[in-house]
Amino acid sequence: MSFRSLSRPNARSGMGVADESKTTFHELQRKKTHRYVVFRIDESKNEVVVEKTGNPAESYDDFLASLPDNDCRYAVYDFDFVTSENCQKSKIFFFAWSPETSHIRAKMLYSTSKEQFRRELHGIHYEIQATDSTEVDLEVLRERAN
Amino acid sequence: MMELSETYACVPSTERGRGILISGDSKSDTILYTNGRSVVMLDLNNPLKVSIYGEHAYPATVARYSPNGEWIASGDVSGTVRIWGAYNDHVLKKEFKVLAGRIDDLQWSADGLRIVASGDGKGKSLVRAFMWDSGSNVGEFDGHSRRVLSCAIKPTRPFRIVTCGEDFLVNFYEGPPFKFKLSSREHSNFVNCVRFAPDGSKFITVSSDKKGIIYDGKTCEKLGELSPEDGHKGSIYAVSWSPDGKQVITVSADKSAKVWDMSENGSGTLNTTLNCPGSSGGVDDMLVGCLWQNDHIVTVSLGGTISIFSASDLDKSPFQFSGHMKNVSSLAVLKGNTDYILSGSYDGLICKWMLGRGFSGKLQRTQNTQIKCFAAHEEEIVTSGYDNMISRISYKDDQCTNEEAIDIGNQPKDLSLAPLSPDLLLVTFESGVVFLRDGKVVSTINLGFTVTALAVTPDGTEAIVGGQDGKLHLYSVSGDSLTEEAVLEKHRGAISVIRYSPDLSMFASADLNREAVVWDRVSREMKLKNMLYHSARINCLAWSPNSSMVATGSLDTCVIVYEVDKPASSRMTIKGAHLGGVYGLGFADDSHVVSSGEDACIRVWSLTPQ
Secondary structure (H helix, E strand, O other), X not given: OOOHHHHOOOOOOOOEEOHHHHHHHHHHHHHOOOOEEEEEEXXXXXXXXXXXXXXXXXXXXXXXXXXXXXXXXXXXEEEEEEOOOOOEEEEEEEEEEOOOOOOHHHHHHHHHHHHHHHHHOOOOOEEEEEOOHHHHOHHHHHHHOO | OEEEEEEEOOOOOOOOOOOOOOEEEOOOOEEEEEEOOEEEEEEOOEEEEEEEEOOOOOOEEEEEEOOOOOEEEEEEOOOEEEEEEOOOOOOEEEEEEOOOOOEEEEEEOOOOOEXXXXXXXXXXXXXXXXXXXXXXXXXXXXXOOOOEEEEEEOOOOOOEEEEEEOOOOEEEEEOOOEEEEEEEOOOOOOEEEEEEOOOOOEEEEEEOOOOEEEXXXXXXXXXXXXXXXXXXXXXXXXXXXXXXXXXXXXXXXXXXXXXXXXXXXXXXXXXXXXXXXXXXXXXXXXXXXXXXXXXXXXXXXXOOOEEEEEOOEOOOXXXXXXXXXXXXXXXXXXXXXXXXXXXXXXXXXXXXXXOOOEEEEEOEOOXXXXXXXXXXXXXXXXXXXXXXXXXXXXXXXXXXXXXEEEEOOOOOOEEEEEOOOOOEEEEEEOOEEEEEEOOEEEEEEEOOOOEEEEEEOOOOOEEEEEEOOOEEEEEEEEOOEEEEEEEEEOOOOOEEEEEEOOOOOEEEEEEOOOOEEEEEOOOOOEEEEEEOOOOOOEEEEEEOOOOOEEEEEEOOOOEEEEEOOOOOOOOEEEOOOOOOOEEEEEEEEOOEEEEEEOOOOEEEEEEOOO
């Protein structure tokens, strides 16, 4: 009986992850210096790099505005909310943003590199895969977080 | 926030040559009937008070209240019986697969513990009686070889079940557990309905041979007949006893309903003949269903008109109302001295409704063509169907004053009226546009791409044509030709509907790929995008009179209202507006949306802005 076949992951692209990406994520997670971070794949360097960060005062709408309409991105967002038992909680969401109108090449690239990248980010609570703006509605986050 | 304000219910679905069985609850004075997959509960004293149950997976055929009024059992064409609560949320109690074919009649026993269902069993059991909560059989019902059209349980002890059907037989069963007792072949045609008197002493069967026969309730001996002089001249489809058991009403294909007096020895003599006023004289006036409840005598015609007579005053003319029987595919809100709504269903029926009042009239048409697209302005309606004709109907009150059909040479796909420009009508077909002025085709322009939707400004100067590929072509109209001004690309599916805003500063387009976009007319830039919240094709679109809101209706049964100044995510959604999909949409005023759909109902929703 071969167990290796049961846990073989999806196709990988061999993309690297820049150190800056990992440290920026740690800053969001530990020190709360950012509200969100948007990552981009830099094909020339063959790695995932930080494109933009947002300061803690920025809102969810500012984050959505920094996601391009026609290109894919990865993003992490620190979501603060109040639970039904009146507890203040904070959860980190990972977004795989892949709009329908983007190039097929970009979609393929981002989807094959996602697993490798996600493995470097420890401490993500929820993942959201979004193909258009209706899938990144604030309601979606509220429903997932509890 | 959207709330249901009014429902204009559909009418029972009828079939030529067959009767329908409607039932009711005398305590709450509601009647029950079915249309498509919905079971409709209508309050007789206030027809606007309607409750609809849509949980059947197949078209429902008959529904009946339990004797204590708490439960409703309804059957459908797949042979399934659902028992659900009559109030509030209509919670399902039990569901049984009772017969192999459609269920034609359903009856509760007087104690509410047993249900008998009859219908089409495809050769196997055509009648089944079972306990309401466990579904276990309470008898063997052989004796019928064809579809069993009706069944009845004697309300008093000793219990008996009578069934009748297409094999011309009336079968009598004793029990429980019910066993065949005897069979009677008095009728010479389909026996359509059998009903016991409220005290159980007699029962009456009516048939397509125009006769009504009365039997003794305990022994099943023939007692007498409904007197043949002044009898019905057509098949009798249904019968109903009065609450005191002294009179009976029968309805027939001869377009009349007759009230008979029952004598003690079991023969019936005619008391009065009721004719429904306002009849057009056609097949639609054949009466197919009846019910006598408290003081109301309800009759249903083939065309779907429900007439409520007063039993104590038979000469008073009845309260009549009607509605749609099929998918209401288009809607127009017209403002005049009174605001009213015109709705058109694909079978060619156009009805008029008034907010707060409900049904207000049916347009009597001379040529009944089917309707696919519909545009209305003041006293004129233009419709197109599935043939090459465009029908123009002028009407006054409810009568059509003029109806003409124009052949445009191709099947019309969409049409748009420009009422301010003298009488211009633009119709699209597969590959182009046809111009009509004054009811005559003045030019046919081939545009070179597959056309799906069209909109024209009321003054007839600008037109937008949407294509199969999702591109919007803007044209300026000069004389009888079009000059292309711009092509807008954004949609990723065939365009289904385009509408200009009432103030003409914007237009909105929607496509089959679930997306809608609002554009600025002058700059041709997108004003509001990401309106992607539907999960199936968008069928219809409407602007509010103050041009601040856009509503979209889709096959996914939802209606979504967006405000043009706010982002698309702050939308108001109505889920499950119409079972089967929303096909027609309009704004009655800035805070009321009217929608219509596959379930043949029209609903008015009130908006409270957040």
